[in-house]
Amino acid sequence: MRGLVGACAILLAVLAASGCGTVGLSEAGDGNAASGKPLFTQKCGSCHVLADADTQGQIGPNLDDAFLQSRADGLGESTIQSVVRGQIEYPVQEPSTGSPGMPGPDTLLPECTEGREDEPRGCVADQDEAAEDIAAYVASVAGKPTAGAPASGADPGGSTPKVGAGGGPDGEAIFADAGCGGCHVLEAAGASGNVGPSLDESKPSKELVIERVTKGLGAMPSFADSYSPDEIAAVADYVVSATGR
Ligand code: HEC
Ligand code: HEC
Structure with missing residues (x-):
């Protein structure tokens, strides 16, 4: 500080x-x-x-x-x-x-x-x-207390569930909410981050997305505390469909 x-x-x-x-x-x-x-x-x-x-x-x-x-x-x-x-x-x-x-x-x-x-x-x-x-x-x-959220050490589990059109979790909303686009290129999401690989180019499998988002690797953080397995599966489905794999 x-x-x-x-x-x-x-x-x-x-x-x-x-x-x-x-x-x-x-x-x-x-x-x-x-x-x-x-x-x-x-x-x-x-x-x-x-x-x-x-x-x-x-x-x-x-x-x-x-x-x-x-x-x-x-x-x-x-x-x-x-x-x-x-x-x-x-x-x-x-x-x-x-x-x-x-x-x-x-x-x-x-x-x-x-x-x-x-x-x-x-x-x-x-x-x-x-x-x-x-x-x-x-x-x-920044640095002001917000209603319902602690100013720091925010509880990641507290993020509002994103519900998609079909009633299940909305992978597109989770991709935006999680800030995946700050680190990855994904044209369908208007995302241009270059900290991690371009998802348009690497076209990861659903299994790989789930693995990385759940566990993280290197500079990629784990999102297991922020999202449920259903939500992580939904973001994986979204990435796979958005990259046209
Ligand atoms: C702070 C930056 C950052 C954020 C945020 C981030 N990633 Fe990553 N991601 C990375 C980095 C760096 C790698 C490469 C890890 C390695 O292989 O060492 C990676 C790897 C991946 C891979 C594997 C790609 C490949 O072909 O090897 C996938 C899939 C992926 N991220 C999806 C996501 C999704 C979905 C989100 C949002 C839930 C996300 N990432 C958020 C930085 C990030
Ligand atoms: C890829 C990761 C990354 C992204 C994206 C990013 N930052 Fe940063 N930011 C950092 C790092 C690392 C530092 C510490 C190094 C430095 O001071 O430049 C930092 C430092 C800062 C600081 C100084 C905080 C302090 O305690 O001195 C501010 C303010 C800030 N960033 C704002 C932003 C804003 C606003 C954006 C979006 C326009 C942004 N950052 C995007 C990684 C990032």
Whole structure:
């Protein structure tokens, strides 16, 4: 937690020294938190815990914990928003520790290339605007207690069951909710993550999806605490049908 305060100070200094470019502190306050929430779930949730978004990613720091201290230290929402905005723009992509870093903005928020065949997957109309919206959303909720959810150490079992059209679990909704797309390409889901293999290319069997989602492997977390075996089977069916295996 102390690390964040240090990081903030450095970040603010960098922003000030760089003349800010498009990422000025003066921009804090712009950004639409309501549009930022679904973007956060899709683009950031696979690596970060944030109770309000019900995301459980473990690769990056828990953002509720990270900003709880900042709030206690009296940092205002606009400052937190600037810190998040700066982090999206200038993440540590390859930490010296060798652990996985945070991808840069062109990976997380590629801009759509209107009318072109090779449209980046999961692309956004305007990268700056998407980043502002996400930053506004995170600043509005991180480190605040949410109704019914603890601010940290959130109980993953508490996620709402996703029910599909047929009455069984909805694999597509679970894929989105679990943040699979933050780490995997799956064109049918508009997912463009590149931490794990492209599911369109690897076309995993149902058994392999169930195995990985249940147990995890390497940088892929286990989802056994978050989803029931039925829900995991549903997401596996979804991946298999979406990749046209
Ligand atoms: C592939 C995993 C990954 C994704 C996706 C990701 N992050 Fe991160 N994030 C990290 C890692 C690892 C760190 C710690 C290293 C660093 O500071 O850059 C981090 C650090 C942060 C921090 C600083 C927290 C602190 O305690 O200093 C913030 C804020 C943040 N991320 C926000 C976001 C937002 C917003 C998104 C979505 C646009 C996002 N992250 C997407 C992995 C990720
Ligand atoms: C934080 C990143 C991350 C998240 C979130 C994530 N995965 Fe993965 N996934 C990986 C990585 C990395 C691998 C490669 C593991 C290895 O082989 O070492 C992987 C492997 C896989 C594989 C095996 C692919 C192959 O061909 O070997 C499948 C299937 C898979 N993931 C499905 C999912 C599904 C479904 C979800 C959501 C419930 C999900 N993943 C969430 C990172 C992630």
